[in-house]
Amino acid sequence: MALDSIDRSPPPFFRQGLSALSKLVLFGLLSLLLMSADHRLGLSGPIRSAISVVLSPVQWLALLPSRGASALEAYLKGVDEARDAAHQYQIRTIAQAQRLQQAEQLLHENQQLRELLELRNDTPGPTKAVQVLYETADPYSRSVVIDKGQLSGIAPGSAVMDVAGVVGQVTRVYPFSSEVTLLTDRDQSIPVINARTGQRFIAFGDPVTLAGSLELRFVPASADLQMDDLLTTSGVDGIYPAGLHVGRIQTIDRRIDTAFAKVHARPMAIHRGRHMLVLSPVSEWPERPAKVEPTPRPRKAAAGPAKAASSAGGTP
Known part of the structure; x- marks a missing residue:
């Protein structure tokens, strides 16, 4: 008898087992029993x-x-x-x-x-308040442009200053603006006086030395100058009124091989602010009172002819 012909499956009773409905009822009752016991006994x-x-x-x-x-x-x-x-x-x-x-x-x-x-x-004389608009783009000129021109009464040659002192001079005038050349420009010069000693000098613009300064030329080596001496306008040029601050002595170089000293001054009013004053030219200021000339004395009669006449008359 062949082995593969033997039926190894369980009998129908054991193979069938519980039905689905029986399992549902059984497990449902078991669940209810456990819930009831847990509720009552806390198991x-x-x-x-x-x-x-x-x-x-x-x-x-x-x-x-x-x-x-x-x-x-x-x-x-x-x-x-x-x-x-x-x-x-x-x-x-x-x-x-x-x-x-x-x-x-x-x-x-x-x-x-x-x-x-x-x-x-x-400040003596009429003035006009102006504001700096911009600096000129010319690398060979030290100048600025202000916001008032010919229509505002600005005249060429007018002095420009601020609270520190002289800034420069009006060199070009347009209808609505003007160009102000600064003191440090190489073409500018200004007569100054030493406030301590009263000596007069001419200050020229030097844009190269000391990043912009004033050079006092033809100064005798024996001149009485000290560091930080105040330089003011002398008023002899007819442009700048006297007594305005210009600068202070910064360097003094006295050489043996020359009769003149090399002197530089530091400007007091360059690139300090945007607001400045334009002074009217000195020629437009009220004229000074005329000097009263002394009354000429009467001439005395010549003594020589009188004496000659008297001597001639008295001679027999």
């Missing part, structure tokens, strides 16, 4: 505690990726918020710094205007 409490203790590490490991992702998302969000806040604070800081600088500039300009107003009251 499942220790079991739940033991199961929770066993499953706690598993739950922690299962929640770890989600917690890490949440923490990373919160960190990145915080970084973005901090970056945006820092950017906003930087913008506000720059704006506040700009407003502060503008306020300081306005305060400085107001102070300059007050000083110019006081100077205008103390």
Whole structure:
């Protein structure tokens, strides 16, 4: 008899087992029994505690990726918020710094205007307040352009000054603007006087030495000059009124091989501010009172002829 012909399957009774309905009823009754016993006797409490203790590490490991992702998302969000806040604070800081600088500039300009107003009251002759527009682009000339011209009464040759002293001279006049050549220009010269000693000199512009200065030429080596001596306008040129500050002695070079000293002065009013005063030419100022000439004395009669006549008449 062949082995493969033997029926190895269980008998029909054991192979069939419980039906689905019987299983449903059985497990339903068992569930109700367990729930009732747990409700009355509390049998499942220790079991739940033991199961929770066993499953706690598993739950922690299962929640770890989600917690890490949440923490990373919160960190990145915080970084973005901090970056945006820092950017906003930087913008506000720059704006506040700009407003502060503008306020300081306005305060400085107001102070300059007050000083110019006081100077205008103390300056002899008519003056006009002007403002610097820009510096000329000519590299061989030291000059600036002001906001008033011929229509405002600006005349060529007018002296320009600020609260520190002489700035320069009006050299070109246009209808709405004028060009002012600074004292440090190589073509400018101004007669000055040493306020300490009363010596007179001629100061020439020197744009190269000491980044822009005044050179006193033909100064005798024995001249009484000291460092920081104040130089003022002498008023002998008919352009600048006397007594305006020009500069201070900065360098004195007395050489043995020459009879003249090399002297440079530091201008007191170059590139200090935007507001200046234009003085009318001295020729337009009220004329000085004429000098009263002394009355000529009467001439005495010649003594020689009188004596000769008397001697002639008395001779027999």
